[in-house]
Amino acid sequence: MIPVSKTGAKRLNGLFVLQSSTFGKDEKMENNAIDKATSDKISFLTYIVPAFADAYKMNVQEAYFYLKKYGAWDFLNEHWWALHTDSTFYAVRDLYEVCRDNGGLR
Numbered sequence: 001m002i003p004v005s006k007t008g009a010k011r012l013n014g015l016f017v018l019q020s021s022t023f024g025k026d027e028k029m030e031n032n033a034i035d036k037a038t039s040d041k042i043s044f045l046t047y048i049v050p051a052f053a054d055a056y057k058m059n060v061q062e063a064y065f066y067l068k069k070y071g072a073w074d075f076l077n078e079h080w081w082a083l084h085t086d087s088t089f090y091a092v093r094d095l096y097e098v099c100r101d102n103g104g105l106r
Contacts, residue, residue, distance in 0.1 A: 070099035
């Protein structure tokens with residue numbers, strides 16, 4: 001038996017899925033998986049922030065807040081596609097330069 005929440009959503013693979021009366025029995029719900037570009041972006045972001053943290057001797061949370069405070073997080077989100085083609089060294093250096101240009105001291 002599939003567990004059902006108080007809202008009537010069924011729990012499937014750890015996620016709650018709401019049932020909608022707009023779908024007929026023969027219709028299938030659209031796959032809500034993220035697209036490849038979003039998946040690649042998430043993979044790169046989760047790789048480069050710890051690399052930045054290691055390079056500048058801080059933990060990952062400190063690195064995230066540092067990048068966010070000095071504008072490198074926005075830069076990273078906007079230019080991740082170009083940065084991911086560089087080596088880790090140059091991508092981290094580019095993030096450092098953005099932070100430095102915006103008042104960062106590390």
